[in-house]
Amino acid sequence: MSVPITLLGLLEREPSYGYDLKRDYDAHFGWGRSLPFGQVYATLARLARDGKVSAATVEPGAGPDRKRYAITELGTSEVHEWLRTPIEPEPHLQTLLFTKVVLALILGRSARTYLDTQRAAHMERMRQLTELRRTAGSVEALLADHGLFHLEADLRWIDLTEARLTSVAKAIKA
Amino acid sequence: MSIGTLGRDRSASPMVEGRCLVKSFGRTPALNGASVAVAAGEIVAVMGPSGSGKSTLLHCLAGIFTPDAGEVHVDGRRTDRLGETRRSEMRRTDFGFVFQFGQLVPELTVEDNIALPLLLGGKTRRYAYATARSWLPRLELDGLGRRRTGEVSGGEAQRVAMARALVHHPKILFADEPTGSLDSLTGEHVMELLADLTRAEGTTVVLVTHEPRVAAYADRMVLVRDGNVTVAEPPHAQSHPADGSAGRRRPPSLAR
Numbered sequence A: 001m002s003v004p005i006t007l008l009g010l011l012e013r014e015p016s017y018g019y020d021l022k023r024d025y026d027a028h029f030g031w032g033r034s035l036p037f038g039q040v041y042a043t044l045a046r047l048a049r050d051g052k053v054s055a056a057t058v059e060p061g062a063g064p065d066r067k068r069y070a071i072t073e074l075g076t077s078e079v080h081e082w083l084r085t086p087i088e089p090e091p092h093l094q095t096l097l098f099t100k101v102v103l104a105l106i107l108g109r110s111a112r113t114y115l116d117t118q119r120a121a122h123m124e125r126m127r128q129l130t131e132l133r134r135t136a137g138s139v140e141a142l143l144a145d146h147g148l149f150h151l152e153a154d155l156r157w158i159d160l161t162e163a164r165l166t167s168v169a170k171a172i173k174a
Numbered sequence B: 001m002s003i004g005t006l007g008r009d010r011s012a013s014p015m016v017e018g019r020c021l022v023k024s025f026g027r028t029p030a031l032n033g034a035s036v037a038v039a040a041g042e043i044v045a046v047m048g049p050s051g052s053g054k055s056t057l058l059h060c061l062a063g064i065f066t067p068d069a070g071e072v073h074v075d076g077r078r079t080d081r082l083g084e085t086r087r088s089e090m091r092r093t094d095f096g097f098v099f100q101f102g103q104l105v106p107e108l109t110v111e112d113n114i115a116l117p118l119l120l121g122g123k124t125r126r127y128a129y130a131t132a133r134s135w136l137p138r139l140e141l142d143g144l145g146r147r148r149t150g151e152v153s154g155g156e157a158q159r160v161a162m163a164r165a166l167v168h169h170p171k172i173l174f175a176d177e178p179t180g181s182l183d184s185l186t187g188e189h190v191m192e193l194l195a196d197l198t199r200a201e202g203t204t205v206v207l208v209t210h211e212p213r214v215a216a217y218a219d220r221m222v223l224v225r226d227g228n229v230t231v232a233e234p235p236h237a238q239s240h241p242a243d244g245s246a247g248r249r250r251p252p253s254l255a256r
Helices: A003-011 A018-030 A037-049 A073-084 A096-106 A111-135 A138-163 A165-173 B054-061 B084-093 B110-120 B125-135 B154-166 B184-201
Strands: A053-057 A067-071 B016-025 B028-038 B043-047 B069-074 B095-098 B172-176 B204-208 B220-225
Touching (some): A003 A067, A018 A037, A037 A053, A067 A073, A096 A138, A111 A138, B016 B054, B028 B043, B028 B069, B043 B054, B054 B172, B054 B204, B110 B154, B184 B204
Parallel strands (some): B095 B172
Antiparallel strands (some): B016 B028, B016 B069
């Protein structure tokens, strides 16, 4: 989950209130999904407990929204370490696509019908992302492209699997 | 209900339609009763593995091949029974074509190539060249009008081919792997222009491609397999009323 490290990273710019962090997170990383306030404050509380941020009450009254958070040295070095480290290339060896095909073949149901439906759903999503990319700014286009390439990879697998269904079915029943 | 018209407004008659098309080459069957209907102004991507018959389907719809059985209707008129002269006239006036490569005359200039369909259609030189030049900026070909097409890049050549295919305002554009000879970035740019231009012109497009990223510019996809059109609509489309908005099921968003 990258929410804690992302909030921590946003704090490296300047000390901020939880509300401002949530707003910036939604603007840059939300894409239609808004981060709940509760999650923001819970995350900030955990980061404070771990010594990665410090909280200062700058306004009278109680409650987390009165606090301004600042990143600590420990927090800063964690952000830098995170940005330097490549993520684990996901091998996707347990994909749902694979499970559905194999289970269909084991049960003697039509894996081909499933693959056709899946292909159509993938194409529809690619069409949506393509449309979005045509109208979006270059930052959103970057994210849409990432989605498009992944869907395309799935589609290649779907085509290949469909071409090999007969021999795979034989191998499973053997 | 024809499978190729799933999700479309079935009351409007299609711009181009193939009904139960059968076509063999010698003893090799290419189409085995393929049916497809494309509404006016719609961009439909025809996909399928190599040898599935997708190009043959396009050639039959476009009157380049005559089917052994079945019917082709264009804009409410049956066309598969027309003689070669009438079909050739229809291809010249009602259709535009973009292929993978080899459709431009390399010794002629970009302008000459774009003006060609108008000159063949009996327009004056003056009109044909003025019109040809007016297409250059629309395809980002400014300044290339006098260049020989043998000397332009692959992406530029495909854009010239697109201008030539659209310059006479055809009802239908038939595109067979229009990006097949290009690298993926250039190909996508060509496809983006093709989609923008034909949507602006209201041109119906039948697009054969094996590239999902190219097909994603279309409103709809049909799949050809073993000479038949077999298409499954995505699950959420089936519950949607057939109001003709099949291509715009929900506003696109990066969120799921």
